[in-house]
Amino acid sequence: MGYNRPMPIRILAPLEAARIAAGEVVERPASVVKELLENALDAGARHIGVESQGGGSALILVADDGGGIAPDEVELAFARHATSKIASLSDLESATTLGFRGEALPSIAAVAEVELLTRTPGQEAGAFVRVHYGQVVERGRRACPPGTRVTVGRLFARLPARRKFLKTPGTENSHISQVVSRYSLAFPDVKFSLSLEGRRAFESPGSGSLREAALKVYGYETAQALLEVKAEAAEGQPLKIWGLVSPPSRARPRREAHFFVNRRWVQSRLLARAVEEAYLGLLVSGQYPLSILHLELPPAEVDVNIHPAKREVRFLQEQAVFAAAQRAVRAVLMQMSPLPQVRPLPRLEQAPTLALPLEPARPGSLAASPPPARRLPILRVLGQLASAYIIAEGPDGMYLIDQHAAHERVRYEDIKAQRRDGKPEVQGLLAPVTMELTPSEAALLGEHETTLAEHGFELEPFGPGSHLLRALPALLAGQDPAQALRAVLADLAEGKGKDIGETLAVSLACHGAVAAGQALTLEEMRELVRRLEEAEEPRHCPHGRPTMVHLSAAQLEREFGRR
Amino acid sequence: MKLSCLQENLSRGLGIVGRAVATRTTLPITNNVLLATDGGRLKLSATNLEIAITCWIGAKVEEEGTTTVPARLLTDLVSSLPNERMDLSQPLRSHTIHLACGRNEAKITGQAAADFPPIPTIGEGVAIPVGGDALHTAIDQVAFAAATDESRPVLTGVQASFEGSTVTLAAADGFRLSVHKLALDQPVAEKVAVIIPARSLQELNRLLDGQEEPVQVTVNAARSQALFKLKNAEMVSQLVQGTFPNYGQLIPQSSQSRAVVNRAEFLRATKAAAIFARDGSGIIRLQVTPAGELGPGKLAVSARAEELGENLGELDAAVTGEAGKIAFNAKYLTEVLSVLDSEQVALETTSPTSPGVIRPVGVDNFVHVVMPMFVQW
Ligand SMILES: Nc1ncnc2c1ncn2[C@@H]1O[C@H](COP(=O)(O)OP(=O)(O)OP(=O)(O)O)[C@@H](O)[C@H]1O
Ligand SMILES: [Mg+2]
Numbered sequence: 043m044g045y046n047r048p049m050p051i052r053i054l055a056p057l058e059a060a061r062i063a064a065g066e067v068v069e070r071p072a073s074v075v076k077e078l079l080e081n082a083l084d085a086g087a088r089h090i091g092v093e094s095q096g097g098g099s100a101l102i103l104v105a106d107d108g109g110g111i112a113p114d115e116v117e118l119a120f121a122r123h124a125t126s127k128i129a130s131l132s133d134l135e136s137a138t139t140l141g142f143r144g145e146a147l148p149s150i151a152a153v154a155e156v157e158l159l160t161r162t163p164g165q166e167a168g169a170f171v172r173v174h175y176g177q178v179v180e181r182g183r184r185a186c187p188p189g190t191r192v193t194v195g196r197l198f199a200r201l202p203a204r205r206k207f208l209k210t211p212g213t214e215n216s217h218i219s220q221v222v223s224r225y226s227l228a229f230p231d232v233k234f235s236l237s238l239e240g241r242r243a244f245e246s247p248g249s250g251s252l253r254e255a256a257l258k259v260y261g262y263e264t265a266q267a268l269l270e271v272k273a274e275a276a277e278g279q280p281l282k283i284w285g286l287v288s289p290p291s292r293a294r295p296r297r298e299a300h301f302f303v304n305r306r307w308v309q310s311r312l313l314a315r316a317v318e319e320a321y322l323g324l325l326v327s328g329q330y331p332l333s334i335l336h337l338e339l340p341p342a343e344v345d346v347n348i349h350p351a352k353r354e355v356r357f358l359q360e361q362a363v364f365a366a367a368q369r370a371v372r373a374v375l376m377q378m379s380p381l382p383q384v385r386p387l388p389r390l391e392q393a394p395t396l397a398l399p400l401e402p403a404r405p406g407s408l409a410a411s412p413p414p415a416r417r418l419p420i421l422r423v424l425g426q427l428a429s430a431y432i433i434a435e436g437p438d439g440m441y442l443i444d445q446h447a448a449h450e451r452v453r454y455e456d457i458k459a460q461r462r463d464g465k466p467e468v469q470g471l472l473a474p475v476t477m478e479l480t481p482s483e484a485a486l487l488g489e490h491e492t493t494l495a496e497h498g499f500e501l502e503p504f505g506p507g508s509h510l511l512r513a514l515p516a517l518l519a520g521q522d523p524a525q526a527l528r529a530v531l532a533d534l535a536e537g538k539g540k541d542i543g544e545t546l547a548v549s550l551a552c553h554g555a556v557a558a559g560q561a562l563t564l565e566e567m568r569e570l571v572r573r574l575e576e577a578e579e580p581r582h583c584p585h586g587r588p589t590m591v592h593l594s595a596a597q598l599e600r601e602f603g604r605r
Numbered sequence: 606m607k608l609s610c611l612q613e614n615l616s617r618g619l620g621i622v623g624r625a626v627a628t629r630t631t632l633p634i635t636n637n638v639l640l641a642t643d644g645g646r647l648k649l650s651a652t653n654l655e656i657a658i659t660c661w662i663g664a665k666v667e668e669e670g671t672t673t674v675p676a677r678l679l680t681d682l683v684s685s686l687p688n689e690r691m692d693l694s695q696p697l698r699s700h701t702i703h704l705a706c707g708r709n710e711a712k713i714t715g716q717a718a719a720d721f722p723p724i725p726t727i728g729e730g731v732a733i734p735v736g737g738d739a740l741h742t743a744i745d746q747v748a749f750a751a752a753t754d755e756s757r758p759v760l761t762g763v764q765a766s767f768e769g770s771t772v773t774l775a776a777a778d779g780f781r782l783s784v785h786k787l788a789l790d791q792p793v794a795e796k797v798a799v800i801i802p803a804r805s806l807q808e809l810n811r812l813l814d815g816q817e818e819p820v821q822v823t824v825n826a827a828r829s830q831a832l833f834k835l836k837n838a839e840m841v842s843q844l845v846q847g848t849f850p851n852y853g854q855l856i857p858q859s860s861q862s863r864a865v866v867n868r869a870e871f872l873r874a875t876k877a878a879a880i881f882a883r884d885g886s887g888i889i890r891l892q893v894t895p896a897g898e899l900g901p902g903k904l905a906v907s908a909r910a911e912e913l914g915e916n917l918g919e920l921d922a923a924v925t926g927e928a929g930k931i932a933f934n935a936k937y938l939t940e941v942l943s944v945l946d947s948e949q950v951a952l953e954t955t956s957p958t959s960p961g962v963i964r965p966v967g968v969d970n971f972v973h974v975v976m977p978m979f980v981q982w
Contacts, residue, residue, distance in 0.1 A: 291755070291758055465980070465981055467888060467978060467980065468978060468979040468980075469780060469934060469976065469978050469979075470780075470958060470960075470976040470977055470978065470979060471779055471780065471976060472777060472779055472780055472781065472782060472855055472960060472974065472975075472976045473779075473850070473855055475779070513979060516888070516934065516978055519780055519934055520752075520753065520754065520778070520780070521754050522752065522754045522756035522757055522760075522779070523779055524756075525754070525756040
């Protein structure tokens with residue numbers, strides 16, 4: 043059998059090839075910013091300004107005060123595989139620059155209108171070149187300050203297929219601010235400033251102190267509590283680890299780990315696992331530390347050329363790096379808290395619970411079927427299992443109810459009802475809480491302001507990067523207001539593209555619902571089951587997971603061989 | 606170790622220290638209770654690393670010694686024995702204890718006392734005596750307002766600040782604030798303010814039950830631990846590190862409307878309305894009407910529920926100032942009314958969106974500030 047062979051093999055025209063390669067380098071506006079920042083940093087810039095308009099699709103501008111490009115090399119910079127950073131592949135083993143492929147500028151210029159204006163300290167006037175979709179359209183000399191300014195306009199304008207994948211300007215901007223804040227943590231000695239849609243969004247101090255850089259990204263409260271990691275690996279091993287990690291008491295509801303290998307931001311499961319292991323036993327489940335870790339090691343010890351966007355690296359000695367990172371973090375944690383924190387369950391009284399491990403229903407045996415009818419019959423609560431499930435009896439057998447899923451369902455329907463009536467139930471705060479938001483959190487907040495307000499979050503801007511939280515949805519009363527809003531924002535970020543009202547309702551229903559592991563009193567279980575009986579859709583939580591399994595009387599009889 | 610004591614005493618002692626035995630722990634030995642002879646008495650200690658409780662019971666000691674045994678096991682065993690004389694002994698260089706009581710005999714395997722985390726002692730510092738009963742009431746009226754959410758550790762604690770001849774206890778969880786002032790018999794030499802975990806104080810309250818004698822409170826020099834010395838027991842609690850919010854400014858200095866009502870009636874009406882308010886977030890609406898041609902002043906307490914209908918309770922009130930209305934979370938209102946013991950309470954409000962204040966009438970040692978819910982009227 044043959045296959046369809048539509049065309050003979052041929053070599054793509056250079057521009058075509060560049061556009062395809064660009065797909066790997068330039069995924070979205072934020073990746074343009076990343077490449078341009080790296081170039082500026084490679085050029086030794088001390089101050090880098092970034093601007094974005096229209097979520098980066100209309101305009102991205104990156105200006106630096108680095109070494110610049112000699113006038114006769116300006117056009118060469120846009121040629122594929124043209125780089126000043128390595129001369130041969132073997133140089134890669136000693137390269138300390140972020141760039142080495144000579145692909146970024148040609149790839150960007152293949153999919154946008156780019157202008158590069160640059161001056162080296164030796165030159166009196168600057169040189170500029172404009173490249174539109176791979177074609178040089180203008181070149182010349184112009185006065186400018188020393189350094190380089192790259193302007194990228196109308197990104198993907200000629201590639202409707204790529205444009206389609208872009209999200210709202212707000213979302214794209216929040217990716218851009220993530221990139222900028224990341225680099226400010228990678229290079230605390232460089233001053234970064236970012237303006238989004240003409241408004242100043244972020245500025246790093248460039249003082250050289252990582253903590254001061256982190257302060258701008260995470261706010262004062264978080265930054266001042268971070269613990270300092272510092273380890274020069276032992277036995278002549280040339281690995282240095284330094285950075286900041288959160289104390290266990292300041293854990294967050296989402297993973298937040300930044301790893302920099304020789305200043306390069308990378309995603310690394312290896313390092314993520316090392317950090318998580320360091321916190322083993324110190325965190326409640328569902329909580330994650332914040333970590334900002336720098337690893338410095340000889341370039342020959344890392345392979346940086348394994349990912350098209352240079353987002354991943356491979357360590358030659360993975361095991362050694364893992365162990366060193368784990369130990370470095372563990373050491374600071376142990377120093378600060380010699381006593382493991384015991385956290386008994388808050389609020390609820392201990393009810394006697396059965397500590398049975400719950401076995402999943404084996405196929406063929408107790409195949410618990412999802413209950414048939416929509417509404418629930420009246421149920422009688424018998425007890426609690428494994429601090430997670432309520433055992434109840436109905437007219438037709440036994441019900442095992444997942445307490446968290448059930449509570450989510452009940453809260454979700456409350457929220458929906460309040461929204462239908464246009465009457466959110468709002469709980470005021472005794473004193474407004476100052477929220478210091480990360481740039482991406484702030485962008486999300488800006489985007490969803492009205493929906494958040496409709497659900498009862500009362501927020502008002504309070505200086506750059508800060509908001510005052512004055513009230514929150516009554517269903518969240520009793521929780522830490524700042525933490526609750528953060529968790530909701532994190533859900534909104536994840537639920538991108540979905541119906542925002544719905545995402546928010548699900549999020550509010552989930553945060554603050556009783557968790558698995560909380561012992562409930564009989565009274566509390568009865569109340570929860572009563573509310574579930576009244577629910578319109580009692581059998582599934584708003585995420586779509588079942589709230590209960592039902593074992594019918596007939597099934598039980600069969601299992602016990604009575605029939 | 607060789608000693609004898611009364612089953613009743615040992616059982617009571619184990620009940621007292623049992624509250625500090627760790628339940629979920631990464632350090633298994635903290636599931637044990639430490640037994641040690643101590644100057645003609647038997648000393649029992651337990652710790653979950655946040656608090657440690659020690660108590661002493663009368664014993665006839667024949668041979669000194671110390672060991673640790675599983676707390677639950679020992680407690681269950683002792684409580685099932687008859688109230689008679691018990692003989693406890695531990696063969697030399699073993700961690701097993703032998704227990705004999707009436708016609709029962711048992712052996713329990715333990716672990717070396719040397720492996721037990723050290724029970725902190727506070728030798729330094731001046732002990733401040735605080736009346737047992739009064740402290741019990743103050744803790745009741747304040748600790749419930751502390752946060753249960755751990756994300757802001759200082760709010761899970763109660764600030765105790767000793768100054769001059771008073772100690773002020775305060776707790777706040779971001780939605781409400783409780784402050785209780787307590788007189789000291791002797792003025793303190795220097796001002797001390799510490800944050801004690803609310804959970805520790807609730808445990809202290811169990812120990813305080815029925816104790817009228819003053820409790821001696823000592824804070825260590827590092828301000829990291831506090832010792833509460835009772836008659837036959839003591840508790841050491843870790844303190845929360847951090848700065849407690851400056852709450853003075855959160856207490857409204859004036860109000861538009863003040864209604865004085867009978868506390869028990871107010872609580873009853875709130876609980877009745879709460880039944881209707883228990884769906885959703887439990888909104889209780891309060892409306893204050895001054896006395897006029899139509900009759901005396903009133904406080905109306907109401908709640909609605911979609912399907913159940915609504916509930917309205919009315920109380921006579923001595924109203925000064927204007928009419929007022931405000932909505933509260935049923936739980937917050939019930940909790941504060943339940944911990945007060947005065948006959949009358951005053952509800953002070955200014956607007957439906959500014960904080961409400963609840964004070965006992967006749968005593969000037971307590972104030973509770975609670976943030977309303979913003980509702981449509
Ligand atoms: N801001 C800048 N300042 C000085 N020189 C620059 C700047 N931007 C680019 N260049 C020069 O242009 C060359 C090409 O840049 P480009 O980003 O395309 O490739 P690269 O950085 O060498 O490698 P990579 O594709 O891995 O980023 C660089 O090697 C550098 O010499
Ligand atoms: Mg580059």
